[in-house]
Amino acid sequence: MNAADPNGALIVAVILFSLGALGVLVRRNLLFMLMSTEVMLNAACLAFIAAGNRWHLADGQVMFIMIVAFAAAESAVGLAIILRMHAAGRATLDADTGNRLGG
Amino acid sequence: MTPIPAIVWGVSLVATLLPLVIACPLFVSIILMLTGGKLPARATTLLVGAGMGLCALFAVISAYSFLTGPDSLGALHVVLWNWMQVGNFTAQIALSLDRLSLVMMLVVSCVGFLILVYACAYMYDDPDIARFFAYMTLFVASMLLLVLASDLLAVFVGWEGVGLCSYLLIGFWYGEQANAVAARKAFVVTRVGDALFLLGMLLMATAVGSLDIPTLLAVGPHAPSTTLTLGMFLLLGGAMAKSAQVPLQTWLPDAMAGPTPVSALIHAATMVTAGVYLLARLHGLFVLTPAAMLACAVVGFVTILLAAGSALVQTDIKRILAYSTMSQLGYMYLALGCGAWHAAMFHLVTHAFFKALLFMAAGSIILRVHHEQDIFKMGGLRKDMPWVFTAFLIGSAALAGLPLITAGYFSKELILGSAYEVSPIFWAGALFGAFLTSIYIFRCVFIVFWGGHRTHAHGRSGMAMALPMAILSVLAIAGGWMEMPDAIANVHIFSNLLSPVLGALPQEHGTSLLIVGSLVPIAGVTIAWTLWRPRDVAPTPAESPAIATLRADWGFDTLYDRIFVRPFMVLAHLNRRDFIDRFYDLIAALTQGSGQAIARLQSGQVRRYAGWIAAGTVAALCLAV
Known part of the structure; x- marks a missing residue:
């Protein structure tokens, strides 16, 4: 596996993405779901890096930095929502009780 | 055809008063409807009395000033507004007063006024008195529109209006299902006629290009004769349903479910004669279609005999009068079919007097014997209510046509004479009808007023009921004296009045017809006396299958039930x-x-x-x- 061949990296990215998606679908804990989305984002990052390396372009790394920023913002917002829900008297992290918000 | 002098709104007194004649009852009706029964009974009756009194007063004043005015031979047109203009076709809301509509207007407004005064007393204790008078006054307004409108389209508005009011008033006591069913029957059957009338009107409108009656009479004769005949047949069909003529007569006996003043006003004096009036108005076209005239005469002829036969065996006092109304309307149709317009109109007027009187008297009896309508449960009422008895006797005598002293005699003689001119068969049938008439009405008189008491009469009829009956009693006797055959006295006020519109009165016949016509009612009364004079045992209605059929309107109801109602119900059920x-x-x-x-x-x-x-x-x- 030489440096210019992205296949290995892409396979790892697909595996990572699938694990992340699986995590979102099967975990009921909101924190774990957030983490799973991070995993999916990282999979996307890996794919960009591999592609950038393949064509020797800086775009891949630019996208990586942008996605990391997005991921940070997303987890900040996600954690803030969870904390707010906790502060509002919701003493659980179970995502399936989200349809009982009574809004 | 002389051009009709058009008088613009507001120029003459008549032109001002004529719309008011219609507007007075209409406004009363609107007020009564808008107040929704909140007015106390006393205020309601006062309002109705005032509105109808003004209506009758305006009618009389406009009639007087029309007859003394310069156009008394022609017609006076009051154009209110243009209703619609579609291509070449124009319809106006216009009133026209000529001598024919004048007579009819006077009958509707004056007899209507008397009946409504009577109704004020009759309905005083009814909780729905405001609704009753809202419909009644709306009826009078519609009827006056029908009479006065100069455009067939506007006539049709009045035509439908009276039909609607008839429906509403037959079913006035809607709490009982039978009344609602009777109202629906009347509405559906007359609707058949209305559809025919509408078709006839549309046919005439396409053939002539206008529905204005004077234009129709002037241009109509140039239309193709088949179109004209078909149109007149359709209009005749519409008139027949309204006037309860065979074969569309089945609704009238059931229509007696309404309050008695309704029967007096709508189903005796005015609405049912609307068809007669309409055909007399269109006589210029009618005379050009001999086939339609013959059909009209035959229908009248058949109706006279069938209805008189049914009236002979009824037990309900109002149904006797209903069948007699049908039979008397048959005389008018016979007269129209024979081209005797004067006779038809004359009989219309006298019939309005004496039949309204009979219904009023019957209503007084019904009210005082606790709403009993079976004549075999009455009896001996002559002593309990001598004045009502007198009124009923006068009405009966006029209906039977007792010679010389009653109005019905003169009008019936005029019809009999014209029928003889066309065919002796018509004359003989009509004479036999007159014979039956005197038998059935005096059967009713002898059973109700003679013999032992079978019911207890209470109370007295108030002034508001007695006065209209007294006035109509006078009219039922003296109303005939305005037109007498030459053999008796040379008086022709009525035919002279109508001659400018309807043409000269045809030549009269000899005295032999007159003598036969005078003897027949007397013979009828004699037979009635021998059959139903008071005896020791109380009279009972005759029973046999044939009489049951006769009582049930010769089986027409059953027949229609089999061929129309039931198949329709099955279809409706399938397609529920x-x-x-x-x-x-x-x-x-x-x-x-x-x-x-x-x-x-x-x-x-x-x-x-x-x-x-x-x-x-x-x-x-x-x-x-």
């Missing part, structure tokens, strides 16, 4: 869930179902949403690759 509706129901169900199915996706479960997103992405990728 309307098959066209099923199609639209299906579309609605599909939309609703798919909406519900998709709505289930929005469960509020984040993981499920994520799952759907993943599945969607996979599907999109699969499609893309």
Whole structure:
């Protein structure tokens, strides 16, 4: 596996993405779901890096930095929502009780 | 055809008063409807009395000033507004007063006034008195529109208006199902006639290009004769249904379910004679279609005999009068069919007097014997209510046509003479009808007023009931003296009045017809006396299958029930869930179902949403690759 061949990296990215998606679908804990989305984002990052390396372009790394920023913002917002829900008297992290918000 | 002098609104007194004649009852009706029964009974009766009094007063004043005015031989047109203009076709809301509509207007407004005064006393204790008078005054307004309108289209508005009021008033006591059924029957049967009338009107409008009656009379004769004949047949059909002539007569006996003043006003004096009036108004066209005239005469002839036969065996006092109304209307149709317009109109007027009187007297009896209508449960009422008895006797004598002293005699003689001119068969049948008439009405008189008491009469009829009856009693006797045959006295006030419109009175016949016509009613009364004079045992209605058929209107009801009502009910039952509706129901169900199915996706479960997103992405990728 030489440096210019992205296949290995892409396979790892697909595996990572699938694990992340699986995590979102099967975990009921909101924190774990957030983490799973991070995993999916990282999979996307890996794919960009591999592609950038393949064509020797800086775009891949630019996208990586942008996605990391997005991921940070997303987890900040996600954690803030969870904390707010906790502060509002919701003493659980179970995502399936989200349809009982009574809004 | 002389051109009709058009007088613009506001120029003459008559032109001002004529719309008011219609407006007075209309306004009373609107006030009564808008107050929704909140007015006390006393205020209601005062309002009705004042409104109808003004209406009658205006009618009399305008009649007087028309007859003394310069146009008394022609017609006076009051154009109120242009109703519609479609291409070459124009319809106006216009009133026209000529000598024919004048007579009819006076009958409707004056007899209407008397009957409404009577009704004020009759209905005083009814909780729905405001609704009653709202309909009654609306009826008078519609009837006056029908009479005065100069455009057939406006006549049709009045025509439908009186039909509607008739329906509403027959079913006035709608709490009882029989009344509602009777009202519906009357509405549906007359609707058959209304449809024919509308078709005839449309045919005339396409053939002539106008529905204005003077134009129709002037241009109509140039239309193709088949079109004209068909049009007149259709109009005749409409008139027949309104006037309860065979074969559309079945609604009238059931219409007696309404309060008695309704029967007096609508089903005796005015609405049922609307057809006669209409045909007399269109006599210029009618005379050009001998086939329609013959049909009219035959219908009248058959109705006279059938209705008189049924009246002979009825037990309900109001049904006797209903059948007698049918029979008397038959005389008018016979007269129209024989071209005797004067005779038809004369009989219309006298009939309005004596039949309204008979209904009023019958109403007084019914009110005082606790709403009993079976004549075999009355008896000996002569001593309990001598004045009502006198009124009923006068009305009966006029209906039977007792010679010389009654109004009915002179009008009936005029019809008999004209019928003889056309065919002796018509004359003989009409004479036999007159014979039956005197038998059945005096059967009623002898059973109700003679013999032992079979019921207890209470109370007295008040002034408001007695006075209209007294006035109509006078008219039922003296009303005939305005037109007498030459053999008795040379008085022709009525025919001279109408001659400018209806043409000269035809030549009279000898005294032999007159003598026969005078003897027949007397013979009828004698027979009635021998059959139903007071005896020791109380009279009972004769019973046999034949008489039961006769009593049930010769089986017409059963026949119509078999061939129209029941098949229609079966069809309606089969199609209870309307098959066209099923199609639209299906579309609605599909939309609703798919909406519900998709709505289930929005469960509020984040993981499920994520799952759907993943599945969607996979599907999109699969499609893309």
